[in-house]
Amino acid sequence: MTFTDKTVIVTGAGSGIGAAVATTYGEAGARVVVAEKDVKAGKATVNEIEKKGGNSMFMKTDVRLPEDIKHLVNKTVETYGKIDILINNAGVSRFKNVYELTVDDWDDVINTNLRGNFLCAQQAAKHMRSNTDGGTIVNIASTRAFMSEADSEAYAASKGGISALTHALSISLSEDLIRVNAISPGWIETGNYQDLRSIDHAQHPAKRVGKPDDVARACLFLTDPRNDFVTGENFIIDGGMTRKMIYEH
Incomplete structure (x- = not known):
């Protein structure tokens, strides 16, 4: 897949999945805007892209702040002329006892993960609709939108909201x-993959834990113009775990 002449914004691109997505687009020829609130981490991703011959720009962005999002989008258009692809990856988790979760905890997760996704999509779409071939948006949700461990209420709610937001936007923006x-x-292991135990891999039907590159390749697939018949979908990339029935014996 080649993305030459495509401009891509990746939020939360300073580490983990976001960094892998950004560098993968850079290797595919895209102009990559690294949107990240951690300046050091964001610039490290830009350096990695440019070291491999890619074209990248860093934008300090906190997706909780509407003014940051508007500045990100406007600066991208000013620099590269257009926006073709948005990867809404920025997110935080807050796993806290349900009786102790505060309103501030809740609001921080929802405002980052869910509201941030919407505002980034809204602002980017205002420019994408001027493109002759439109654009594509990929929101990073989670299997926790469908299944849970204890004390994950704010995170699960935000990711479930992203899933619903995705199909709503796909209809609203289709014209x-x-x-x-x-x-x-x-x-998706973002730490040292070699530190994982054999049981960690074996419990997955795919027989391994996921890597950030697994998500990055899926982003390329979903944003490839040849796959323009795919919209409003939620691709689960979990090695089969959500299809596995588990009982304690």
Whole structure:
């Protein structure tokens, strides 16, 4: 897949999945805007892209702040002339006892993960609709939108909201030729993959824990113009875990 002449914004691109997505687009020839609130981490991703011959720009962005999002979008258009692809990856988790979760905890997760996704999509779409071929948006949700461990209420609610937001946007933006899909990752190891235990891999039907590159390749698939018949979908990338019935014996 080649993305030459495509401009891509990746939020939360300083580490983990976001960094992998950004560098993968850079290797595919895209102009990559690294949107990240951690300046050091964001610039490190830009350096990695440019080290491999890619074209990238860093934008300090806190998706909780509407003014940051508007500045990100406007600066991208000013620099590269257009926006073709948005990857809404920025997110936080807050796993806290349900009786102790505060309103501030709740609001921080919802405002980052869910409201941030919407505002980024809204602002980017305002420019995408001027493109002759529209644009594509991928929202990073989670398998926690469908299944849970204890004390994950704020995170689960935000990711469930992203799943619903995705299909709503896919319909609202369809007349402007903007496709919107989501990816729900399962266990994607962003630390030292070699430290994982054999049981960690074996419990997955795919027989391994996921890697950030697994999500990055799915982003490329969903945003490839040849796959323009796919919209409003939520791709689960979890090695089969959400299809596995588990009982304690």
